[in-house]
Amino acid sequence: MSTSDLSSPSPAEVENLVVLFVGFALATFLYGLTFFQMYIYFSRYSNDDIWTRVLVGALFVLDTTSTCLVSELLYHYLITMFDVSMDVLYATTTFCIQDLLSVILTLIVQLFFARRLYTVCGGPSSITSRVVTVAVFFCAFIAFVFGLTSVGQVFKQRQLSAFALPPMAIVAGISQGFAAVTNIIIVVAMCWSLRPARYPDMHVPEGVIDNVVVLCVGRGLILAVVQLAFLGTFVAAPGKPYWIAFQMISCRVYVNTVLGLLNTREVKHGVGLNEEETLSDRQDSRNEGIPSALRFRMPLSTKATQQSVSFSRQDENSGGSEIEEASKSYGDDENLSSVRSRCSEQPAYDKASLS
Template structure:
């Protein structure tokens, strides 16, 4: 009987170690792949948008540095567990490395910065103080609770503290608020884009550029971004609460911060994909085009040429989607107003070439 009991305990221990190795390896492999994508997107951003506002450039630099630090800290914690503590006392493996706690704080900070970025975007395109304030408050709550979980890990650096009931509730609230905020951000962006699509029409700048197709693409992108981060947070929350003594949550914890970083970078880099023939590039006004304000007051070509201006909307809550074509030092504008006005402008262009 004693030998059977010892064999059962050994089998359970081996299964636990295999689970820890598997989840750590899978999570780290996915996380480092996403870090590589972050490096590429950061390079493309600074190469393609050298004239962006210094605040945007600083945000990208901050997110890039935090992403790299997350990868370094995860690598350090795994090296500590699997190499430095090899053949050591089992009690040593119960101690959480400082790098693990630090990485958790960095993920919380990345989530906060990314959601503030989208909060600013919502404010620029809608001007709705209630919705913007709600998104900002949810981001602050999730950030504050994330700091509390990090302090708890520093004060009680034991693996058993992660599975404690109090920590599970606190950590679950962090992921819950973050996931809910992602859904709210996605709904706000899609609602605004759909409202703009209702009155969007084509315009002529040498070649017709249909705003309907662009807005459809932006809606699809906004949904994909929000669903991906929200599902990751939800799976992290579900596995962490339902299986507190397992490590199935680890891959999602390692990659959620990197998904936020890449979503922000993709939002900035997507501007270069809406191009027409003759290297004309369409740009969204809420993507911080240099020299253009959120009300679409105009953009200087930077070559001493004319600056064409689209009329600003009288209702601050409903700002138009403005596209600019930039080719050979000339700048043209078209505002996504009603289809009737778009047709009239096309007719005037044909009558007065």
């Protein structure tokens, strides 16, 4: 390859390198959020359920491994293969392993939400709970199986542009499609289950920011949006590298959604309380732990009532203290005046006796 060819890369090469760099930058940023949220969780919820703590640790380890593989992948394409034309991207072993970890992380997060739905939809006594949980399990399992098949095809074919071929495109499309259906079921079921009509003691979020956090993180809307964008990009242009960026960031969005859901809970004695927990338990937990910036606030009427009660108590206490101080000062003044009168009378008495 001549020097002129190196100085003027082809449009396809520029497209491939830009997609790789953008995917790496977003993946690195999201991993920073993963590390920060992991630290918050283990510092606040020290007595949380052992399985939840194991889940958070496993998600962090897998996400860290995947991010390291993405970094090595970018180094391979931009540094090691600097003198080689990038008109066509070839999947390295690192890329295949990273794709496999993405499929595994997607399954773990979807199973986590399935377990959450099993609880909030009514538990074992509810038919709706069992139906919704089975539907999520089934769709997630289908997406996982076809995802593994797609990874095997990539490992065998190596050329990423081969996804334009019908066999590979169909397998990958089914995997992404069932993953999107799973996330949509999760969002609808979470919004239907976690509503004030079913849980009267549940905290009601206030303001735009709190409602967005609840909808995107607490109900899993961000998962459905990212997965649908991934699916749409792949279906629209399977032979183009645009879907690679979504493949790099989607698993980190999944991980951060679970960590965000766990970290927005109230904490009581080191144990996290879900938003559907009783109001009394959540009120007792407000003085413990580090205050969360995403904590859901109480209704305005409740706040006003508590503030008025506290103000009235403060007024009563301050009034009582003022009366006590006034009585003390009045007693001190009387004692002081009596002492002064006695001292003034004593010299007069002595003078009279001498005269």
